[in-house]
Amino acid sequence: MSVGIRMIALITVIGIMVSVLQIIIWRLSKEKVFFKYIPTIVLLIVAIVCVIKAIWFSTGMEDLAYFITALLTFGVLVISLVTGIIIDLISKSKRQDYI
Structure with missing residues (x-):
């Protein structure tokens, strides 16, 4: 299996897990x-920290791993x-149906 396909599969699997987490959070906190x-x-903060560490604070091959x-x-x-925006659109359309 090529590296690109593995990376896309990894992003998809982790993305599905995060999407399920977001749906659970949405169900628990409706308003x-x-x-x-x-x-x-949290993911934005982690991505920014990884880029900063890759550019300024890495030695050897660490920068490649952080990137x-x-x-x-x-x-x-x-x-x-995208999941958050879709949830917003779904909840907005449900609220408009009841009004």
């Missing part, structure tokens, strides 16, 4: 819109952000 974006914010981790985190971040 609080912000809570479902907490995984997205790959940042790429994986950014891919999952995009999936998490």
Whole structure:
């Protein structure tokens, strides 16, 4: 299996797990819109930290590992952000049906 396919599969599996976590958070905190974006914010912070560590604070081949981790985190971040937006659209359409 090529490296690209493995990386896409890894991003997809982790993205699905984060999406399930976001749906659980959304179900538990109905009125609080912000809570479902907490995984997205955490992933953004992790991606930024990995890029900073790769550029300024790495020795040897560490920078490559941090950069790959940042790429994986950014891919999952995009999936998490899309999931949050879809949840917002679904909850908005449900609220408009009842009004």
